[in-house]
Amino acid sequence: MKLYIYEHCPFCTRVLMLRGLKQLDIPVQVIPENDVETPTRLVGRKVVPILQKDDGSFMPESMDIVRHLDATFPPPVLVATLDPAIDAWCKRASDTIYRLCVPRFTRGNFAELATPDAREAYVARETRAFGDLDSLTARTPALLDELAPLLTELEGLVRSPGSSVGESDFQLYPLLRSLSIVNGLRFGPKVTAYYDAVGAACGLEDFSAQAM
Ligand SMILES: N[C@@H](CCC(=O)N[C@@H](CS)C(=O)NCC(=O)O)C(=O)O
Known part of the structure; x- marks a missing residue:
């Protein structure tokens, strides 16, 4: 494989x-x-x-x-069924999250962007999807204001770190991991506990070392 x-x-x-x-x-x-x-x-x-x-x-x-x-590869880890509240949160928050992360991803240190041609192709792809990426970066304060109440709401929705892994984790955690590239962004205590527990269980580093 x-x-x-x-x-x-x-x-x-x-x-x-x-x-x-x-x-x-x-x-x-x-x-x-x-x-x-x-x-x-x-x-x-x-x-x-x-x-x-x-x-x-x-x-x-x-x-x-x-x-x-x-x-x-049993035993299954996808135990918990999709949490409709988390699913709905991800759908509502993803546009704001992508608008914060994508311009930063285009400037990031990623293996898929190792050559100038590769980075140019990615910038072109995301510019087609999101418009001018410098203008989007300039909207960071407004986008963070948009995200703040959503993150507050998420405090009441995330599962406790000890509960079963399920489909919702595969929707939510990747969005939160993407946000680690946004400099200065902080989650509330429950989302932080969830984020750290899932990251540790999956053995995944995030992008905070290159937050911008
Ligand atoms: N529904 C697909 C979406 C995958 C997807 O959109 N991948 C993006 C990367 S984040 C991609 O490959 N884009 C390539 C392109 O559009 O050129 C999945 O869940 O795997």
């Missing part, structure tokens, strides 16, 4: 979470952002994450990969 990812990608965080939770020894390969050929050859389009299975076939879609690996 092999996993193809981008380091900054929240969907890839989902599969890295499962790999870490189960301590699976699956090699990880980072695809450069300007490499259209590799993912297109594997799954017909430019996308990550991709799982190369033992039978040589390839699987896209993060949650399909998570469920496949969870079923392939």
Whole structure:
């Protein structure tokens, strides 16, 4: 097996979470952002994450990969069912979170952005999706104001660190991990306890060392 990812990608965080939770020894390969050929050859389009299975076939879609690996390597860790309140929170908060994180990701130190051409391709992709990225960076204070009440609300929604892992963790944790690239952003005590516990259980570092 092999996993193809981008380091900054929240969907890839989902599969890295499962790999870490189960301590699976699956090699990880980072695809450069300007490499259209590799993912297109594997799954017909430019996308990550991709799982190369033992039978040589390839699987896209993060949650399909998570469920496949969870079923392939028992016992299951996806125990708790999706929490509709967390699901709804993620849907409401994700746009603000991406607008804070994406301009920073484009300037970040990630293996998929190792060459000028790769970074240029990523900047172009995100500019197509979000418009001018410098203008978006300038909106940081307003976006943080937008996020603050959502993070306060999340204090009342996150599961306690000792409870069962489930589908909602694979929605919520990648968004919170993305936010670690935003300099000075702090979670409340319950979200911090949840974030630290999930990160430790999955053996994942976040992006705080390069927060900007
Ligand atoms: N539904 C997919 C979404 C994956 C996705 O959007 N991945 C982004 C990286 S964060 C991607 O590969 N984008 C490549 C591109 O648009 O060129 C999943 O859950 O795996």
